[in-house]
Amino acid sequence: MRLSVGKRLLSNGNFAGAEAVFRALHQSHPDHPRASFLLGLAIHKQKRYAEARPLLERSDALASSMDGDVVAAIFPEAAHVPHFLGWCTYYLGDLDASARHFDAHIALVPGEFDSQFGRGIVAIDQDDLEAAQQHLHLALQLIDVPGADGQLAMPRPKDRAKVLVRLGDVALRRDQVEEARAQYEEAVTLWPAHHEGWAKLARVLDRLHQPEAAAKAREQQQRVLEQLGRVGDGGGGQ
């Protein structure tokens, strides 16, 4: 009962509510890897990464100590714990741990898009541009993997845009400004609500001495931020 309530709260975005439910579950089952994971996940979703990390690590350790069949039966999300640890450690600034966790998740679930994406972001922070590009391209390929029926899944423009923006960052870091512009333009065309994409497009357009186009991109960024209720968060200046 508590499990289904907590999961529903989680999927509805009521993370604090989910945390309360899963905290009770965790208290009653402190050595259950799934209870530890779900509490860690609810806290992770509230961006309290330092608190979430040990719960996710404990979940991972508990699952690792169990027989595989048992884990499969009682903890269906077990393989995805390293994914969330990857993001937790990234946001805590521990890049080595983050890379390790994302790599572990990729090894367990090779078709998982978001860990390839996360691994690419870690590589950018490590200034390993080759690795970043490689992981981001792999992430793009995973978006395009056909389903069992041979058809491509949903187009997933948001995911594709996220990756393209990061590929643009790699190009920009290499001073390939035109290439970066192409990536950013494609990203915001695919997903016009990507405010970071608009901001980055404005940045490269300014660098390419196209101030009017840059100003328009910046206006788009502001429009998206306003729609998100984040007025005054970005842009600025004249």
Next chain:
Amino acid sequence: MIPIILWAVMLSSDPPVSLADVTESSGLQFVTTSGAVPSTHILEVKGGGVALIDFDEDGDEDLFFPNGATLAAPESGPGARLYENLGGLRFADATARMGVAFRRWGFGVASGDIDGNGHEDLFIACLGQDVLLLGQGGGRFVDATADWLPPDDDWNTGAALADIDLDGDLDLYVCGYVKVDPAAPLPAASFKGIPVLAGPRGYVAEPDRLLLNEGGRFVDHSEALGIRAGPDRFALNVVALDVSGDGRIDLFVGNDSQPDSLWVNDGTGHFNDRGAPSGASTNLEGSGQATMGIAVGDVDANGFPDLLTTNFSSDTNTLHLNLDGGFLDDRTSQYGIGAPSRTWCGWGASFVDLDHDGDEDLVGVNGHVYPQATRELMDSEYRQPLMVMERMGPRFVARDSGLGSHVDRSMVATDLDGDLDVDLVVIELNGPVRVIENRSAGAVPGSAIAIRLIDSVHPGNLRGIGARIDVAGPDGARLARRWVIGGGPFQSTASREVHVGIPESMRSTPLTITVRWPDGVTQSAEARAGERLTVKR
């Protein structure tokens, strides 16, 4: 081309940065006041800065702390402190002896010879009317606020002195923060689900002011010179230097939770905010950050000043590389600065070559604003360590200073004991001021030079604020470029003495020092490692 293995050996054999807290033996026994503990109001969390000022005119830098007050008595705090540098990292309290009696709630402080009488003065940004103390010689100051400053009732924070209109005297930029009533804070806000003190969002921003020195008074020219062109922002810090490379003073303003401003001088004395089109106003993601500290250095050695800003926790400090004077690109990741700073709430910062290996390291202070901050609740502790990031080849690497955790707010980096390495003075919120000695193994005698300027042509800008200094080897290749900036680390006066570590291979050869004075005139001098050079004109 250096083989990778050799490069790794060189990096690993580099003597480590080493710092020691020598407060106890320094004689500097002073606990700052900034409201109550724990903080409950935004007024209480910014702390105050420190000015380096040679008030006794003996050639070394003395220290002035404006100090704060409390919500219950914001006009009557325990008072400012003036410390005389006795040499050997020892200080004596000269507050009473020099008749310094400032007791209001001070935040930022800027020092310079504002009235051109040959004695350094102090501008204090306050809650309410700012204050100007004019040096009279012999360490005496007179309060010239009524004569010099326009009336204001704002909460001002950072301030910078520089000859902005190039008429030979020091003008003033003052950061306005938010309109507050000490007795009436806003209702609590929320951070990561935890109720916390509110602000700056929810408050109304105060305007910044650009005051020109018209001889005997500062006159507010903000409107005419373009500073009011955009909306007021939550300004906390400012640096004055030539960012664009055209020889004129520009102003980079750090705003809290909003995009930063880059006021570029168009050559007529008018300023345009080029923050957004230059890329300097936000991080790569296009987000305005909570800029507190600002450090200036030539990280990529291209001759243009790069800007590092320190920011809030769960964000990163941000390094904008100045590519060509017109565009500043966020290269935080490239230099390894982002990840270590995610758990810090950063304040005063400076680029300095601590270990005299010829490149500048990065030092700064940290400490959260929310007393409730713990790693579990906010991914960030209330008390935090110093930021010591050693430049190691292409990246900066975080080092443990071994000096514990504090709730620090500002710092200045300068050679306090005359041994040609850079020491630190650190200001903690409601804590003791600390003196940190540089004991890095590489900082041996004869491994650095210090350069100070005396401008007799423009005695109103005697220390040459706004000047640019190059150090070149015998082949003419530039080893380092530094700027004498106005404003700086956080609500403090950056060192006007420039310090350059000299690589071993250059320590026995003559070096050429080239000064570009604020008026564009260049002047060269020769020096060797181990010298403290004064360039006069």
